[in-house]
Amino acid sequence: xxxxxxxxxxxLHVINQRLLGIKNTLRKIEGNIIETKDDREKLENTLYNIxxxxxxxxxxREKLENxLVELAEVKKYLAKRNNRQPRKRRDxxxxxxxxxxxxxxxxSQTADIEKSSLGNLLDNVDLAQIIKLLxxxxxxxxxxxxx
Numbered sequence: 001x002x003x004x005x006x007x008x009x010x011x012l013h014v015i016n017q018r019l020l021g022i023k024n025t026l027r028k029i030e031g032n033i034i035e036t037k038d039d040r041e042k043l044e045n046t047l048y049n050i051x052x053x054x055x056x057x058x059x060x061r062e063k064l065e066n067x068l069v070e071l072a073e074v075k076k077y078l079a080k081r082n083n084r085q086p087r088k089r090r091d092x093x094x095x096x097x098x099x100x101x102x103x104x105x106x107x108s109q110t111a112d113i114e115k116s117s118l119g120n121l122l123d124n125v126d127l128a129q130i131i132k133l134l135x136x137x138x139x140x141x142x143x144x145x146x147x
Contacts, residue, residue, distance in 0.1 A: 061146045071134075074127065 133139050 057146065064143065064146060071127075071130065078127070 134143075
């Protein structure tokens with residue numbers, strides 16, 4: 001066969017076309033690999049953010065638990081101050097908030113308690129509003145999801 005024969009040229013042309021096709025395929029694969037790496041990095045960042053939110057949620061849950069414990073202590077304190085037992089929990093649909101404490105005669109011991117730092121602290125807290133919020137179905141749902 002001669003170097004410049006038409007069959008040889010056709011064969012070379014076919015081989016060059018195949019090589020070009022392989023090169024194009026390799027470029028597409030390379031592009032897909034780069035895109036996959038970018039997607040993997042985005043996914044890792046998203047997972048890191050989710051982990052951070054989970055940790056924050058756990059911290060908030062602990063804070064809410066502490067707040068609930070403190071509220072129970074305040075409730076007990078107020079019940080003792082008013083010379084009565086704390087109200088037992090009723091069905092959520094029948095729950096009402098007592099906005100004004102019952103009036104009871106004050107003894108000297110009660111007056112001493114009011115002067116304590118806890119009494120001063122409670123002057124700035126609207127317990128009725130806090131209890132009302134805690135009885136709200138939306139807030140209860142949020143607390144259940146957190147806890």
